[in-house]
């Protein structure tokens with residue numbers, strides 16, 4: 001059976017997409033086969049991303065106080081989880097928070113606000129923060145995550161310099177209505193399409209451990225492939241007390257690694273990010289998962305604490321990876337091709 005996963009990697013590397021049956025076989029691999037699954041998926045990871053780990057940093061611009069009822073969310077209507085609740089951070093606070101993440105090695109800042117979707121004034125605020133962030137940190141990638149978008153809002157974010165927009169489909173269409181009733185799966189897809197339509201890189205992913213079946217996890221991943229999501233955050237449910245999912249523990253570290261490996265086989269050249277629940281669910285297999293996924297969040301999540309940023313960076317180094325964009329990463333890349341501006345077709349002498 002071990003050979004099967006390498007044959008699958010061979011086929012995917014040769015351009016044959018993984019099928020739902022392939023994905024299920026990865027998800028249902030026996031734990032005794034785990035390292036074979038990882039080794040095969042790691043070939044795809046290294047083919048597309050080498051040994052770099054993209055580091056992202058979350059800034060929660062507005063926390064809690066949401067009117068939507070996403071059952072998994074500590075910020076939802078009806079949640080009594082004792083989280084921090086605040087309305088919009090000032091621009092100075094947002095910049096200070098983002099600066100800390102960038103100083104820690106992050107290359108992308110994810111600006112997040114709770115709520116169904118932004119008002120025009122909310123977009124104004126985000127536009128100002130993005131402008132200031134880009135002036136202070138030229139080269140930073142900015143992702144916005146503000147909920148459902150209305151007509152014209154994606155274009156305003158694009159004009160402000162937003163590089164990516166995150167809106168997770170979260171789960172399979174066939175399971176969506178069991179976990180949220182205040183908006184539809186189609187609403188979510190519509191926002192991802194609006195971001196794409198405005199020329200913003202789509203970031204959309206899922207949450208595992210919501211009572212979905214194996215087939216529904218596969219369904220969600222193939223929907224993300226169909227949506228052409230550039231980056232795919234894979235969250236593992238953190239069952240906050242005070243939410244409908246409190247005390248829901250469906251995941252094991254080995255299952256989480258297999259879910260990430262399945263994502264890699266289905267979407268081999270996409271950024272697969274180990275997102276919320278990394279420490280809680282992967283536990284001592286976090287560094288193994290880096291051989292499959294190529295992206296993490298540094299430090300804390302939106303409403304819960306992650307391990308210290310220094311521990312994240314140490315794990316990356318200890319596992320033989322480098323932070324994307326770091327001096328180590330840049331040093332190991334070959335120089336970019338230099339376009340010829342001399343010799344034939346120019347007034348300048350050739351270099352012979």
Ligand code: SF4
Pocket residue numbers: 066067068069070073074075076077113114115116147
């Ligand atoms: S996921 Fe977003 S929309 Fe849903 S309850 Fe949480 S903050 Fe609100």
